Amino acid sequence: MIKVENISKSYNDVQALKDISFSVEKGELFGLIGPDGAGKTSLMRILMTLLLPDGGQAWMSGLDVVKDYRKIRRIVGYMPGRFSLYQDLTVEENLSFFATVFGTTIEENYELIRDIYVQIEPFKDRLAGRLSGGMKQKLALSCALIHKPGILVLDEPTTGVDAVSRKEFWEMLKKLQEQGITILVSTPYMDEAGLCDRVALMQKGDILSINSPEQIVNDYDRPLLAARSHEMHRLIQDLRQWDQVETAYAFGQFVHITPSNNQLQPDEVKAHLEKLNHQQVRSSFIKAGIEDVFMALMGESESVQSRSQSQSQSQSQSQSRSQSQSQSQSQSQSQSQSQRGRSRNG
């Protein structure tokens, strides 16, 4: 349904997308996961025919995003990252405006949006600017769906929305998926990755990995330890300075540790920390979550400068990192190739 081949895009001297390739099957709920600046919005705008790629090609439902932009605009629903409805129009006026723009009426396609729209219908005479964040998203989704699009593209729909509304929103997406709509959604929240059929982990214009969330986690073969103590901040500092530890990131009340050799045991961690006057120390093996995998992939893909500075590590290590970086690149390339092969078969 969506096919992207070697798309790249630069703004002045910043490369926003580096040779991106992937494809989304019909009826799939596909997630683009990555922090701000990963290139998610640029990619979506290229797919939505709002930007021209510098290189590569992409198709939406078989239509070229550069040449057939007019046709694509009729069959795709789009919800930009920023709330982009008319704040000085009421809920109903917004909806009927977008219905007329797409040459339809609210009544004609009410079926599709009913589940979503009933929740905001009590406020239909309220100005869109005075709705709460969650309501705004529901209205924006209704507007994006009003013309029965075959593909729905949502740019960070849950950013700035409360936890309950976020959950509701994903339930709505699932329902839409059941009706056969192909959905491409981007999010900076790792916990939402698990709700997608497949995800692409993105960072700085690169796709680090594409797979189902379960598979991405299963493919991760490094051991992972969790540790906590009464002093969170010092805990991270101490762990990062320990030569047994490759990376240490805070996850809630715990620090997740990737050991530099795979033999490190929880007891050793505990002993080491207690030696450094940490109290209430706990340590155990844990199963990696998608966020851990993403952090690990990110660390592999490039050495974050601030970290290497704080760790004051020798050059030899950063060299080994850059080696692993080139490895991971070739890996992701082969992955995307296999992906392409699969989509052709399917």
Place this chain on the structure above:
Amino acid sequence: MDRFLGFVKKEFFHIFRDRRTMIILFGIPIIQLMLFGTVITNEIKDARIAIYDQSKDEVTQEITTKLMSSGYFLLDQNLESTADIEAIFKQGKVKEVLVFGRDFSRKLQREGKADVQIIADASDPNLGKMLATYTTGIINDYIFKQMGNLHLPMQIEPEVRMVYNEGLKSVYMFVPGIMAMILMLISAMMTSISITREKELGTMEILLVSPLRPSQIILGKVTPYLVLSFINALVILGIGHFVFGVPIKGSWGLLLGESILFILMALSLGIMISSLAKTQMVAMFISVIALMLPTILLSGFIFSIENMPLPLQIVSNIMPPKWFIIILRNIMLKGVGMAYVWKETLVLLGMTAFFVVVAVKKFKVRLE
């Protein structure tokens, strides 16, 4: 068509729900018209003068009466000595003092010559000059009429008539100027702001990914402002004609047709600005600095183009309002028809076409 109408409806919602827009659309034109029409005038009305009459005879009395009944002057007081003159000027109320010499009427009879001195307060030079001119005019007029039997050896008597504006009323000049200025302001600035606002708020992104064509977006934006600007033109003409008594000698049809042409020109200029500007601030800045000031200064609205230095005269040719003001004055004051304004109309048409072409070419179907 439904799409277009839906878009126009949405635009009207925007306009009617934004108080600032409404004030700019309907408050400012009327306020400006009233201001320019009443406060800023070049005419003299009830200027206070003092008279030091040393003869106090028949003739000086008659001249004084004539001055007072002209409506331009108001007698503040009669002075008794030359010393009073300076004192009364310093008070500031009196703008002119008239001094009649001794034995005015007798000298006039006998020698055919009498002395009258006009002393004007030139701290406001324009006013001083005008007062002196008016006074001289009235005195000369009196002398010529009264002393018709005087036969001077040779005499040239210029008979001045100010055609098309006999009373030299400045309102006649301001109404066309204001009309050009307001229509320019509303049409160009409001459209450019409303389009850049869509860009700024991100709604343009949604409009672009919709099946709306650029022409539909542009026309949808322009139509409401065309209607509102036309209403404004009617209001301005109405106030000018019925409140300030500016004559409309030519045909109303032609006048309104030319107004629509000018509005269209300003609208397409507004669209062109919006395709250059990214934010509302920039659009406003361009509209005000690049359009308003030249409109006021270089269009012949306030300063006549003929008296400008040559480079500015040339620049004034690219000011659309210049041509519109010429057309308006011709139609309203001279009552001429299309045969006399076709050249200016053609210039406006050409400008409109140019702006439309640039605007459509520059309109981006994508974000960059």
